[in-house]
Amino acid sequence: ASPHREMWEKLNLDIEAHDGLLEVLGKFYGDIYLSQEGRLGGMEYLDFVLSEVHGLRIREIQDARAAGKKVIGSFCVFVPEELTLAANAIQVGLCAGADAGKEEAEKLVPRNTCALIKSFIGFKLARICPYTESCDLIIGETTCDGKKKAYEAFGELVPMHVMEVPQQKNACDRTLWKSEILRYKDRLEALTGNTITAENLKKGIRIINDRRRALQRLNALRAAVPAPISGRDVLLINQVSFYDDPIRFTESIGKLCDQLEERIQKKEGIVPESTPRLMLSGCPMAVPNWKLPYIVEGSGAVVVGEESCIGTRNTRDLVDESGQTVEEMIDAICDRYMKIDCACFTPNTERLENIADMAKELKADGVIHYALMFCQPYAHEAFKVEKALREADIPMLSIETDYSMEDAEQLKTRVEAFVEMV
Ligand code: BJ8
Secondary structure (H helix, E strand, O other): OOOOHHHHHHOOOOHHHHHHHHHHHHHHHHHHHHOOOOOOOOHHHHHHHHHOOOOHHHHHHHHHHHOOOOEEEEOOOOOOHHHHHHOOOEEEEOOOOOOOOHHHHOOOOOOOOOHHHHHHHHHHHHOOOHHHHHOOEEEEEOOOHHHHHHHHHHOOOOOEEEEOOOOOOOHHHHHHHHHHHHHHHHHHHHHHOOOOOHHHHHHHHHHHHHHHHHHHHHHHHOOOOOOOOOHHHHHHHHHHOOOOOHHHHHHHHHHHHHHHHHHHHOOOOOOOOOOOEEEEEEOOOOOOOOHHHHHHHOOOOEEEEEEOOOOHHHOOOOOOOOOOOHHHHHHHHHHHHHOOOOOOOOOOHHHHHHHHHHHHHOOOOEEEEEEEOOOHHHHHHHHHHHHHHHHOOOOEEEEEEOOOOOOHHHHHHHHHHHHHHO
16 A cells, blocks of 8 residues: 555545556556656656655645645646745645546536546546645636636635636736735735745745746757657646746756756757657646647657647746835736736737747747637637748647547547648
8 A cells, every 4th residue: 555545545535536546647657758768867856756746745745734834726827826935835736637527527517618627626526636635725717718617616615716817918907917916915815824025025936937947948958959858758847847846846957957958969869850840839738638749759750849838838938036025026926927828818919929939949840739628718719820820831730639538549640640741
């Protein structure tokens, strides 16, 4: 039996269902990750973190809670982690990337809801996510209609706070967003009993910016030909960034980047130089959703970038660090988050420019647009992205799928045809 069993029981997990999840996850991980050849030593850290994702990291979080820290869960990159850290709390990303408890979830939300939403509700109902069970407060946000309405049902199961994210980027929208950041700050202070001061907010901004800088460095290194690291591995790194300790994570990614630089200098790659280079763009791929990169990289291509919230949308922009007072820093946080080019905004033209720029910088031969089935915002934008990329002479393949493996063969056929063409 696992040494963590007692802890899981205390968290009221369904032990049998949870054992089942870990078994599937372990097998998946072996097939998709450990089978790769030529991986860097730095990835061992990620392998370790993932193998202990429900073990040691949860233990750390429980120890921190026992010492009085609060844990905040979130489903969206709009929740400002800088403030969470400034209140001496821990933030973890909760969106779930596997089908679990789907039938139960469909009793609370309509069937034609995207897999990501059904998954976080299913994980809660099935009692298999130790992160969800460790949260003192979960933050929702009014982004897409699916999430916004699902939080009403979810809020009956967990303690929730919903932030209102504007849908446009006018001055009045910024005013609204700033007031929402201040409301979150009040809620955090009330929950933790800690006051957010200029000193601890500055530190929080620094820690999160450093993590973004490490991931920016990693992404920039992927412009090298041949590609120095697989897309699967970078997706995993981005996924881990949502629940690992941010300082430890940043250090580990720094070391991995040093190794990548050595590899690039020697002109070595994870794949041969002639391998077609593809970029993914669209909906977030929450852990353990590794389906599409696995299919793409099994079809003779390599993924060189992810334009997604579990990718560059979360790391591209930094918070300006020159602010000295809490007010100045809140303004800087507000401005930084208003730059997020989520498809829930209208219009959202900057995303089109960002995708084309990124594809050029990474020397991508093509882009695969990824929308989860029933995701209106990204399915709509797929048309615009295709047009913008056509104008930039970059081919695009549009995919709509969910978490099941039923369409894997069909997807593989389409991806292979696209790889042949680029
Ligand atoms: S900032 S992308 S993390 S909202 S896939 S649940 S949009 S129906 S996730 Fe997102 Fe924040 Fe935007 Fe990023 Fe709805 Fe679509 Fe489902 Fe989605």
